[in-house]
Amino acid sequence: MGDLLVSLYAPAVEALGRRTARTDVTIRPVLAPERHVVLSWVERHFSQNWASEAAVAIGRQPSSCLIALSNGELVGFACYDAIARGFFGPTGVAEASRGQGIGAALLHRTLQAMKDMGYAYAIIGDPGPARFYIDAVGAVEIPVAGKGIYADMLRTPKPAVLA
Numbered sequence: 723m724g725d726l727l728v729s730l731y732a733p734a735v736e737a738l739g740r741r742t743a744r745t746d747v748t749i750r751p752v753l754a755p756e757r758h759v760v761l762s763w764v765e766r767h768f769s770q771n772w773a774s775e776a777a778v779a780i781g782r783q784p785s786s787c788l789i790a791l792s793n794g795e796l797v798g799f800a801c802y803d804a805i806a807r808g809f810f811g812p813t814g815v816a817e818a819s820r821g822q823g824i825g826a827a828l829l830h831r832t833l834q835a836m837k838d839m840g841y842a843y844a845i846i847g848d849p850g851p852a853r854f855y856i857d858a859v860g861a862v863e864i865p866v867a868g869k870g871i872y873a874d875m876l877r878t879p880k881p882a883v884l885a
């Protein structure tokens with residue numbers, strides 16, 4: 723599926739905020755001194771690519787990388803303005819903490835941060851679980867062919883196979 727578009731003014735976004743309001747998980751922007759902690763967590767749980775994107779987001783002021791903490795422990799993250807302005811992502815929740823509404827809460831808080839920054843729409847680039855975004859905030863596919871901004875992206879070379 724191609725990139726998705728979300729209206730930050732859609733009633734679905736506000737409704738998600740009501741559904742995900744909770745006090746047991748703290749969601750807040752990453753502080754600069756926490757950068758190394760968050761990046762190694764993202765790399766450990768997800769990938770180097772996502773850690774690179776999170777590094778860009780954490781380097782912005784205000785930080786455009788939000789984290790979710792449960793009992794003081796990092797359980798998820800979500801970024802915006804990482805690969806390009808106006809893009810939501812990457813985002814992820816630790817496997818053991820999935821299915822408890824944390825991903826949806828992070829999604830809402832991050833979209834709200836984008837709205838507060840002056841955006842009216844958010845783009846979700848190359849979404850993995852598109853259904854998550856369609857169901858949560860009424861995201862719609864942008865009908866454009868091709869890989870968009872991700873075309874020709876450099877990737878870590880695979881190690882050479884020894885003969």
Ligand SMILES: CC(C)(COP(=O)(O)OP(=O)(O)OC[C@H]1O[C@@H](n2cnc3c(N)ncnc32)[C@H](O)[C@@H]1OP(=O)(O)O)[C@@H](O)C(=O)NCCC(=O)NCCS
Pocket residue numbers: 811812813814815816819820821822823824825826827848849850851852853854858
């Ligand atoms: C996608 C992800 C962030 C969701 O986090 P989560 O904390 O498990 O999600 P929640 O518990 O908040 O789920 C909210 C809703 O989305 C649904 N949902 C969760 N993951 C989904 C998925 N992969 N596909 C479709 N729906 C999904 C849940 O069933 C739930 O629905 P409900 O409101 O009807 O109960 C998490 O599964 C993850 O980290 N996945 C791997 C990384 C990834 O793919 N990130 C997205 C890149 S674009």
